[in-house]
Amino acid sequence: MTLQQLKYLVTVAECGSITAAAEKLYISQPSLSTSIHSLEKEMGVTAFIRSKKGITITHEGEQLLSYARMLLEQADNMKDHFGKGKKRTPKFSVSCQHYSFAVNAYVDLIRHFDSDQYSFILRETQTGEIIDDVANGRSEIGILYLSPDNEAILSKMIKNKDLQFIELFVADPHVFLSADHPLAHKDIIEIDDLIPYPYLVYEQGEQNSFYFSEELIPMLDFPKNIQVRDRATLFNLLIGLHGFTVCSGVIDQKLNGDNIIARPLHFSSQMRIGCIVRKHTILSPYASFYQEALKKHLSI
CATH class of the missing domain: 1.10.10.10 (Winged helix-like DNA-binding domain superfamily/Winged helix DNA-binding domain)
Structure with missing residues (x-):
């Protein structure tokens, strides 16, 4: 071989x-x-x-x-580490849930490693695919969250695929809604306040269960549900239908616009946002830089 x-x-x-x-x-x-x-x-x-x-x-x-893929990636990482002075084409891939801070950190990465040639991939995808991408070597890092409700299932999957979860940030749940939403004036939103409005969630394909959801609250708690696949569609529906979604509260006005705001949700659970990586592997310089960039954007 x-x-x-x-x-x-x-x-x-x-x-x-x-x-x-x-x-x-x-x-x-x-x-x-x-x-x-x-x-x-x-x-x-x-x-x-x-x-x-x-x-x-x-x-x-x-x-x-x-x-x-894992062996080729590790060989490249070894060349990057020991091949000082040799010009190499930057190459790095991430699979993540739909987080603006993940995009911002990726912008920092590309700016830092900018060159005449590079190959970068950012996949905003479904939770199950994130785990599979990292396990199969399609991405070096995955970004998702664990909570008391999904941790037993996802942690078992992560462990069985010889991956590990590295916590970056603990977030209290927030409601994302439009700036002109009828609830926008509230300092803290209650679950009952949300019942009249459409709940927007990211569709998870064949693994469309609560354990793989990007949102902390099950769809069954609300009578109106809309499933989408991409961030732009979700935000358009937030604005056009007075819909809402539940997420970390980390929001970027430059990326998401002034029309989207976050309000704290009165809910007891928390989100442990972190990276998943393969065990017993050396991270590339790109992965190490990206992890630090994530921490920077999560601390803002």
Whole structure:
């Protein structure tokens, strides 16, 4: 097994076909196929099922890809650490829930490591995908929250995937609503105050249960519910329908605009916002910088 073979494996998975991967890697298709077959034979697995339409990744292949991405990432981190003076292309990926501070920290990261070439990825995605992305090596860091209600389930998933949770910030729940909302004048909002208004939540796909919710309060507590996939849609509905959502209270006026405000919610639970990373790995300089940038924006 070589790092080159692992790179070939990951590239084939990303491209979805041997032909496209060979073109991207500037090698012949037969050479790439031989290299992949050799790796599969050495590992005793079938990573891909080949067909005229391309390739399909097997369950064993997904596991092999997870290790391959981790090893390639660690090799890059080692080069960054010991290869002083050598110019490298910055590369870093994060998967997170929909937090403005995560975006602001990412802006700091890109500005700090700006160069003629770089490859940065920021995925605002569903909670289950965040855990899978980090476990499978698609992202080096994930950002989510734990609470007394979801901690048992999510902590078990995190542990079973050989990840660890690093707490960054403990937040009291707040209500996000428009500046002209009928409740905007209240210093503290009660649960009963919210019942007449649409509750906006981020849709979680197949794992659409309270344990994976980005919001602290279950949808069942309110008669009107709207599920969305992106931040812009949620904020437009907050303004257009006098809707609301429940989150950390960390808000950025430059990113979210003056029309969105946060008000404390009278609710006993708290949100422990933090990072998930793989255990027993060395973080890249980008991941280390990003963690510090998160702490800075969470302390403002």
